[in-house]
Amino acid sequence: MQKAQRLLDLAAFLLRAAEPLSWREIQEQFPDDYGRGTGEAAIRKFERDKAELLELGIPVRYLAGDEDLSAGYLIDKDEFYLPDLRLLPEDLALLYLAGSAALAKGTFPYARDLAHALNKLSFAARAPGASEAAALATRAMSEEKAAPRADPSTVARLLEELSRAMALKKRVHLVYLGAQRRERTERDVDPYGLYQSGGAWFLTGWCHLREAQRTFHLARIVSLSVNASAPRTPDFETRKDFSLAEVATRGWWELEEHAPVRCRVRLDASAPAEARASFGRRARVEEDGAGAIVELEVTNKEGLLRHVLSFGDAAEVLSPRSIRERAREILAGLARGLP
Amino acid sequence: MKARRRPGGKRRPAAARAGPVAARPDPRDRLRRVLFLVPYAVRHPGIHVKDLARRCGCTEKEILEDLDFLLGVGSPPFAPDDFLDLYVEGDRVHVALHQSFSRPPRFTESEAAALAAAARALGGEGRERVVKALRDSVPRGRRASFDELVERIYAGAPPAPDSVLGRLQRAIADRRAVTLAYRSASSGSPGDRTVHPYTLAQRLGHWYLYGHDSARGRALAFRVDRIQGCMLTEERFEPPSDAELARARLFSEPSGEPIRLRLGPIAAAWALGRPGLELVKNLENGGAVVEVSGADDAWATRFALSFGGAAEVVGPAPARRHFAEAVRRTLARYA
Numbered sequence: 176m177q178k179a180q181r182l183l184d185l186a187a188f189l190l191r192a193a194e195p196l197s198w199r200e201i202q203e204q205f206p207d208d209y210g211r212g213t214g215e216a217a218i219r220k221f222e223r224d225k226a227e228l229l230e231l232g233i234p235v236r237y238l239a240g241d242e243d244l245s246a247g248y249l250i251d252k253d254e255f256y257l258p259d260l261r262l263l264p265e266d267l268a269l270l271y272l273a274g275s276a277a278l279a280k281g282t283f284p285y286a287r288d289l290a291h292a293l294n295k296l297s298f299a300a301r302a303p304g305a306s307e308a309a310a311l312a313t314r315a316m317s318e319e320k321a322a323p324r325a326d327p328s329t330v331a332r333l334l335e336e337l338s339r340a341m342a343l344k345k346r347v348h349l350v351y352l353g354a355q356r357r358e359r360t361e362r363d364v365d366p367y368g369l370y371q372s373g374g375a376w377f378l379t380g381w382c383h384l385r386e387a388q389r390t391f392h393l394a395r396i397v398s399l400s401v402n403a404s405a406p407r408t409p410d411f412e413t414r415k416d417f418s419l420a421e422v423a424t425r426g427w428w429e430l431e432e433h434a435p436v437r438c439r440v441r442l443d444a445s446a447p448a449e450a451r452a453s454f455g456r457r458a459r460v461e462e463d464g465a466g467a468i469v470e471l472e473v474t475n476k477e478g479l480l481r482h483v484l485s486f487g488d489a490a491e492v493l494s495p496r497s498i499r500e501r502a503r504e505i506l507a508g509l510a511r512g513l514p
Numbered sequence: 515m516k517a518r519r520r521p522g523g524k525r526r527p528a529a530a531r532a533g534p535v536a537a538r539p540d541p542r543d544r545l546r547r548v549l550f551l552v553p554y555a556v557r558h559p560g561i562h563v564k565d566l567a568r569r570c571g572c573t574e575k576e577i578l579e580d581l582d583f584l585l586g587v588g589s590p591p592f593a594p595d596d597f598l599d600l601y602v603e604g605d606r607v608h609v610a611l612h613q614s615f616s617r618p619p620r621f622t623e624s625e626a627a628a629l630a631a632a633a634r635a636l637g638g639e640g641r642e643r644v645v646k647a648l649r650d651s652v653p654r655g656r657r658a659s660f661d662e663l664v665e666r667i668y669a670g671a672p673p674a675p676d677s678v679l680g681r682l683q684r685a686i687a688d689r690r691a692v693t694l695a696y697r698s699a700s701s702g703s704p705g706d707r708t709v710h711p712y713t714l715a716q717r718l719g720h721w722y723l724y725g726h727d728s729a730r731g732r733a734l735a736f737r738v739d740r741i742q743g744c745m746l747t748e749e750r751f752e753p754p755s756d757a758e759l760a761r762a763r764l765f766s767e768p769s770g771e772p773i774r775l776r777l778g779p780i781a782a783a784w785a786l787g788r789p790g791l792e793l794v795k796n797l798e799n800g801g802a803v804v805e806v807s808g809a810d811d812a813w814a815t816r817f818a819l820s821f822g823g824a825a826e827v828v829g830p831a832p833a834r835r836h837f838a839e840a841v842r843r844t845l846a847r848y849a
Contacts, residue, residue, distance in 0.1 A: 179541045179545050180583075183545060187614065190614040229656070230622060231542065232653060255619055257620050260647045260650075262643075262647055263643075264687035265687050266643055266647070267687065269640050273629075276716040277628075279715075284628060284667050285625070288622065288624040288627075289625070289628040291625055292628060294550045294569065295625070296629075298557075298617055305753065309713035310713070311760050312713045312724070313715045315760050315763075316715035338624070341666050342663055368665075368668065369667050369668075370669070371635070371668065374719035374788045374790075419668050420668060423668035424668075447740070481821065485816045485817070487816060488846075503845065506841055508823055510842060512826065513826075514838065
């Protein structure tokens, strides 16, 4: 019998049983699958099936018997059925809208699981109210056209493989194209986390080539292979001091390129509303009549300059002078090519 | 257990509509789909194959294949009442015997973690409440894995304070009008807008509220990170029909010609994987010319400048002019 069919049959068989089913009863019901071979091999096969059912969200339990109940396997109905999440209407809206937008972009870790989860949501609440209809609109509105060169399905596939590797703690081997050096390197990486920044996805993990924690732009991963040996045995432990949020919320200016430098930035009142918050929680923002002065510690001056330039003439680096000179150089270079 | 197709049931030819391309067929995908499909069909007796396919995010062909799969399931010594009895009649799916598959199984840890990561990136007052609810709906034995996974995905920072997002979400769910303190890109100071909020959506990395602006008399997109305050009013509204809403777009398209940018090699490497950009051509030096639709001149200028000299706006003429003027005015600040 095909495995998928067997798993479904097994689940149905256990679900409709009134009492725990003994190993013998299961063997009798599935003589071709668990009845043949040595007892040991059949039990191992059954245990693998149990593990796969659990991965589908179906927990099969072994109950040691007592005087009222015989020993055996069962699926606890309370543990099987998706419960009502008892969410407030606004919380249900949050789940529906966030999940639908993430799915629409086509690139999200566990994208296929996300699609299944969104489907199941319709069973997780008594009345979906306006949220379900709103989520359909979210999905249609959030779809994006493809990115240049990077085939979105490639990033989607990388995300899928990396999410699996991360969950099972399997080491991956990367062929990676550096941005600055434009050269290919090969390395082993322990995948610690995946994060999104500026619409692109990054992998962060322990790089065995550099012997340090490193971050990789998914679109620049040329190829990836997951260590296939012992798929259910972890290859690594994540370092205790690792914090994904810390890595993911770093601004460009916080990438470690040089010793920290105090910088000051002027934001005009005409700067977009989101500009102030864009400098992150570690920046000090002081409002004055003309807008705001942002003071922050910078370990990548070029990164800060790029960020400030993105606000056009509504922002300016006040100090240090080296960044101002660099700004002049860049802008003069651009101006030379303009009509 | 067996699924049967009634002898009189007419099989519809496989639909030609192309579905989302599956990266790699995984037999577990089918199992997960049928574990949803069966209870959904139980709850919606006589649902059209087409609607069921849309619900499952797959093609009609796949649904019919799933039903075939269910047909193949089962072996002796099952008794007649042990079959899972599902049949198609005139394009409609009926379930005669569901064999306890009346509700889908609990969330797997990766389903719950993906949804939790998405929810944390949008934010709202319910942000941590939903993470807890998701955790509780994972089988007990898998909750520790959920706890770990949820810390391994960071999908972005919420676009506005939780209080603003929480109120928007409540207003969308309850269909109540809101008053927004909104600072548009063009006007410097915030102004009050009364809006019937329909939904939230994400484009080019930004979240937007899509809703009907009472004063302007039409549906508009508001950037969520420019909403500085949000108050619910007592006014209730009737939303557009589901079909109308599904057809709505954030920006009126086409909003003119797409904007063209030339990227140097390093900028091109960085812009890879960015949604919304379309490649026009690769350049010999490793750079690229790309186009972006539905963006305004100001956005394109900012985007190009963010590459620190490695990108410029090349067309159309008004966008190029906007970029040139911004470069000159910014240069003047560093003189």
